[in-house]
Amino acid sequence: MEHLTHLADPQTIRQSLKAVIQLAEQYKKENGRIPVLMEVCGSHTMAFAKSGIKTILKDHVQLIAGPGCPVCVTDQKSIDAMIELSKDKNRILCTFGDMMRVPGSRFSLMDAKTEGKDIRVVYSPLDSIKIAQENPHKEVIFLGIGFETTIPVLAVTVQEAEKQALTNYSIWMSTKLVEPVLRELLNSKEINIDGFLLPGHVSVVTGKNNYNFLAEDFLISGVISGFEPIELLRGIYKLLHLLLNNKIDIINDYTYMVKNEGNRVAKKLMEHYFDYHDEAWRGIGVIPKSSLILKESYAQFDAQKKFHVSLSEPRKTKCRCGEIIRGMITPEECVLFNKGCTPLRPIGPCMVSTEGTCAAHYHYMREE
Structure with a gap:
């Protein structure tokens, strides 16, 4: 409790802001521009905005939001596929609430539900298992989106479906992995990034060592950060300190949650149930081995193999x-x-x- 109180202390936050601005001004003086840092995690993006940190630092540090929002990077065709699957009255579709209003090519899942399709919001993939048990004469399909934070739960869900010998249950896998997309961004050279604020939740599963490639292959630093204002500011401060001292390192600043090797049990579950797969990312394209799909031995739970869906190319808009x-x-x-x-x-x-x-x-x- 003392630790949490310290994280919310206004005086400490003001002191942290002042320290970050001092280092940022020093960087600007030495390099002729402000530092450019990318926060990979969508929760970090929201925390920066809600706390006011991004607004306060806008003239000192350029904070760029990266591809860490699982809903945002889900390919439009996955939405279209779920809408198409919902047209059969003998099917029940399950998804997280955020996905309901994401526009497909012509409709959203919410539009389809309004038209009478059986689409249900669940808080956990395991909730969809219960729905399958309660509706043995209907096919239940779960839209499996998410990064490494969610994927172990999908593995447990398949494990439970297998244990219950369900024949009417499957997952439409549309998962994403952090390392491949960061490699894609850095290899594209579309933007100049001086350092990364690395995701806290994902890192609980993957571990600190998962980001060593940033330092080894791209000579760029990263700091794994928590989500409270002081933690966010401390992450920025440590990145700036590395930059000013011409050092390259991966720092775990979320040590009370993240270990070097990550969560071994969760990683073992992923290895058991899934294989790497090339995946389409909204706005980026197909990135090799950037997703996990069910192994062939669990193909009976793979909705993409169980059902044939014909899709046209998504409608283009002015959305950027x-x-x-x-x-x-x-x-x-x-x-x-x-x-x-x-x-x-x-x-x-x-x-x-x-x-x-x-x-x-x-x-x-x-x-x-």
Whole structure:
């Protein structure tokens, strides 16, 4: 409790802000520009906006939101596929709440539900197992999105489906992995990044050592951070300190949750049930081995193998979520932001998700 109280202490937060600004000004003096840091995690993006840190530091540190929102990076075709699957009255679709309002090519899952399709919001993938047990004469399909934080839960869900000998249950796998997308961003050289604020939740599973490739292959530093304002500021401070001292390192600043090797039990579950797979990312394209799909021995639970869905190419709009996800532009640079695209009438997923960059800017950084 004492630790949590310290994290919320206003005086400590003000002192931390002052220390970060001093280092940032020193960096600007030495390099002729402000430092550019990317927060990979969608929860970090929302925390930076809600706390006011991003606004306060905007003239000192450029904080870029990265591709860490699982809803935002889910390919539009996955949404279209779920809507198509829902057309059969003998099917029940299950998904997380954030996915309901994400626009597909023509409709959202919420639109399909309004038209009478059986689409249900669950808080955990395991809830969909219970629905399958209660509806033995219907096919139950769960939309399996998420990063390494969620994937172990999907593994446990398959384990439970196997244990219950369910024949009417499957998962439409559309998972994402952090390392491949960071490699893709750095190899593309579309933006200049001086350092990464690395995701806290994902790192609990993957561990600190999962990011050694940043230092070894790209000569760039990263700090794994928590989510409280002081933790976020401390992460920025440590990155700036590394930059000013010309040092390259991966620092775990979330030690009370993250270990070097990660969660071995969760990783073992993933290795048992899943194989690597090339995956399409919204606004980025197909990234090799950036996803996990069910192994052939568990194909009976793989909705993409169980059902055939014919899809056309997604309809194009003026939505610039793809560029926002890649850190190339801010939401304010999109012509639709706060005009045609709002939380009530979203056009892109970045405005829908509770971890979306556009939603963060709309709720906490929008200029009236």
